[in-house]
Amino acid sequence: TQLLEQSPQFLSIQEGENLTVYCNSSSVFSSLQWYRQEPGEGPVLLVTVVTGGEVKKLKRLTFQFGDARKDSSLHITAAQTGDTGLYLCAGSGASGGSYIPTFGRGTSLIVHP
Template identity: 90%
Template sequence: TQLLEQSPQFLSIQEGENLTVYCNSSSVFSSLQWYRQEPGEGPVLLVTVVTGGEVKKLKRLTFQFGDARKDSSLHITAAQPGDTGLYLCAGAGDGGSNYKLTFGKGTLLTVNP
């Protein structure tokens, strides 16, 4: 069974601060996706990383996939209240089960004005 551990589980910061969310596993994933989910809504895809060591930037968000494709991080620079939400990482299985996403429990981020 593939498991993804996310940390921290909760994060409350002030507007303008930087933060990093971590996603770790003992399993190798063919790709890893980051989602943001707001209350009462479904997860919305932010980015997909595929190659070990890959770094992707989306405005103030920087995503990194570990060299061994077992872990990932999300860094937000100068957080804004609009960044508030549940951030979920999800790994796609290696090999024949690459359609199936294994989600972490999420990091609930609150950015206070």
């Protein structure tokens, strides 16, 4: 079973649209991270959230950590073609356990011009 479930798996939108992707779990995490990965490259960290209810903004990207620290969302406003990529969430410290992050399967986003 997957500890972190990401949805949707695939998303294809037009430039200028808004979108939200989700990362859900039945486990409580001490922290949760979002990464973006482009084809043929390693994932790059976007943000780390550690406090339940926390909201962080990175330009057009808004990240939210659920109050119970079991889920998170990433909202992109006015998507651009440069936002295309695989978005991965990763949680660590589940139920007081390992610091090693566990990854979801990712949301593959394509933004068309």
